[in-house]
Amino acid sequence: MCGIAGIFHADPTRKVDPQTLVNMAAIQYHRGPDGFGYRTQDDRGVGFSHARLSIIDLDENRGRQPFCMDNGEIMTAVNGELYDYKRIRTDLTSRGVKFRTKSDSEMVMHLYQREGLEDAVKHFRGEFAISLYDRKHDRLILIRDRFGIKPLYFTEANGSFVFGSELKVLFANPDVPRQFSDDGLYHQLMQTMVPGTTAFEDIQQVKPGHMVIVERAHGKLKIRQEKYWDMDFPLASERPPESETDEEYWIEGVRDQLMEAVQLRLEADVPVACYLSGGIDSCITLGLASASQQAPVKAFTIGFDNDDYDETAIAREMAESVGADQDIMTLDANHLYDNFEEALWHAERTIYNTLGVAKLLMSRHVNKAGYKVVVTGEGSDELFGGYPAFRRDMFLHGLDTLPEADRQAWQQMLNESNELVSGAMLAEDEVNDPDFTQMMGFTPSCLQPWLAAADHVPGLLHPKRRERMQDYKPGKAIANALDDDMLEGRHPLDKAQYVWIKTMLEGQILTWGGDRMDMANSMEARPPFLDHHLAEFAAHLPPTMRIKGKTEKYVLRESMKGLLPKVLYEREKFAFMAPPAHTDPVKWAAMKALADRYLSPEKVAEAGLLDPEGVRQVFELHESEDTPAATQVQLDAVINHMIGVQVLHDKFVATDIPALARQKAEEFGWHA
Known part of the structure; x- marks a missing residue:
């Protein structure tokens, strides 16, 4: 179980900066504090990095990812667990495959080489997010497990395809913009997201049971998402x-x-x-x-x-x-x-x-x-x-x-x-x-x-956002x-x-x-x-x-x-x-204290996400003696979401994430 990251340039002659890859690993240190690794292929404009949580094959050097085989013909970085791997390894070994580690993740590239993409993925049992670069076909492949147990995000920015296990991993790359989308903000405030989306502009998720395949054509990236299971x-x-x-x-x-x-x-x-x-x-x-x-x-x-x-x-x-x-x-x-x-x-x-x-x-x-x-x-x-x-x-x-x-x-x-x-x-x-x-x-x-x-x-949205979303369903x-x-x-x-x-x-x-x-x-x-x-x-x-x-x-x-x-x-x-917060006076006071910090008129104006009058009306309705208990439960959720979008703005938009990632890499001693 780990964190993965990578960059795939539309221009294959554009080298991937190794330190950026290391910084993308460092910002997700919590996912893999047991070590890190990175690889680049400078003549192909591609690079992966990996933060490792050692659970199977604890040898720090032997289990270090990204893995490569055949002089870089296939490169992988894997997050998660692939079960039944011992049986699969035994079968592959009997067919002449030589494993260099005891890791379950190594079998990904061997199965891909032997079985091809569509047949290989049938063997992947468990919770996983997989990245694989196929040098022969010059294509990058992302694969997410069938239910979405493991996260995997991607975006296209400044001529590059950028991916990672968390949003902050993408934001650690200075090429990736950080701003709320109108519809993403809308769904954050109502709890239920549109499948495959996030709160942020142009940042997507690999859908559960799907693969994202990225190829290059005439200096541009061709990105498609294909379902392999449902x-x-x-x-x-x-x-x-x-x-x-x-x-x-x-x-x-x-x-x-x-x-x-x-x-x-x-x-x-x-x-x-x-x-x-x-x-x-x-x-x-x-x-x-x-x-x-x-x-x-x-x-x-x-x-x-x-x-x-x-x-x-x-x-x-x-x-x-x-x-x-x-x-x-x-x-x-x-x-x-x-x-x-x-x-x-x-x-x-x-x-x-x-x-x-x-x-x-x-x-x-x-x-x-x-x-x-x-x-x-x-x-x-x-x-x-x-x-x-x-x-x-x-x-x-x-x-x-x-x-x-x-x-x-x-x-x-x-x-x-x-x-x-x-x-x-x-x-x-x-x-x-x-x-x-x-x-x-x-x-x-x-x-x-x-x-x-x-x-x-709608009443909570900043007036300009409300106008743009007036017909949204x-x-x-x-x-x-x-x-x-x-x-x-x-x-x-x-x-x-x-x-x-x-x-x-x-x-x-x-x-x-x-x-x-x-x-x-x-x-x-x-x-x-x-x-x-x-x-x-x-x-x-x-x-x-x-x-x-x-x-x-x-x-x-x-x-x-x-x-x-x-x-x-x-x-x-x-x-x-x-x-819920309203069921306990102490908890309600704690929630109100957080609201005072993040939902003040000054903070709301700074973020440009919410309407202060709409915020005030929600609290007024919540505290009314005529409001039913079930409505209070619902409004507890709305208040949590209002505080939440303000916190997300503070931590992911107002904060310089690339600088924070560099700082963490230095703190952990992770260098290219």
């Missing part, structure tokens, strides 16, 4: 009748696939721990990890000082049941906003809930305890229908034959099932976006709270970025899960709830539920194997029934979130 649910017409499905087949299949996925993610040359909350997902990963290892597994748990959000009691019961060595870190309201700015520096986007800050503090705690790797439970809800929004969509749109009286009863049950997420994970009132409804027959519940929050955004922009071929003809539950996977999973859970907060403290998180073999099996699960009656994640519960304590097996889905 979460392909079967057509509803292809699914067998529910009465003909074999429940035990699905239960055993999930059990087998998940056990293999967990066991693969325990492979490391350093100790592997687990994150443990009170949900069944992390409890399952801990249980399977404990069953696979003789020594007790270390389990790290976040506790909150608010009983409505604290899950430590259930997590403790699970840890005791499998003999895990549990470490509980309890956070109070003062911890969270004190570290909000640091969290945004690493998230590089706004966050609606301080869970991201809690994850930052947890990864720091785990790192100090001597661990570099944790197994996590992310992805389970996405595969097995675990969120309240999925239940709502399934029963409102998936059971057309249900009598109206029963539909109303289900609606009431869904609204009451998890009041803690009303206003955040479920909209206070039904939202109907015409573009989504036209594309998929309904507006997915997972996006409704953020489409509702978008109503506040955020729902349409998000819908247009999705592949409607993956939605057409699918069951409503499949549609709802697909939209969540492409928006909330990649843009939220795997960024400021995942990689960015873990790697901020040099921590590698491995989510076995997002193993693509398991995902492909889960895509074919009948809807009622995911949500059966009122029970979400039914097949997962049944497959792990003997592993889970009774209280967990029977427990309804609980959203793992930090308490």
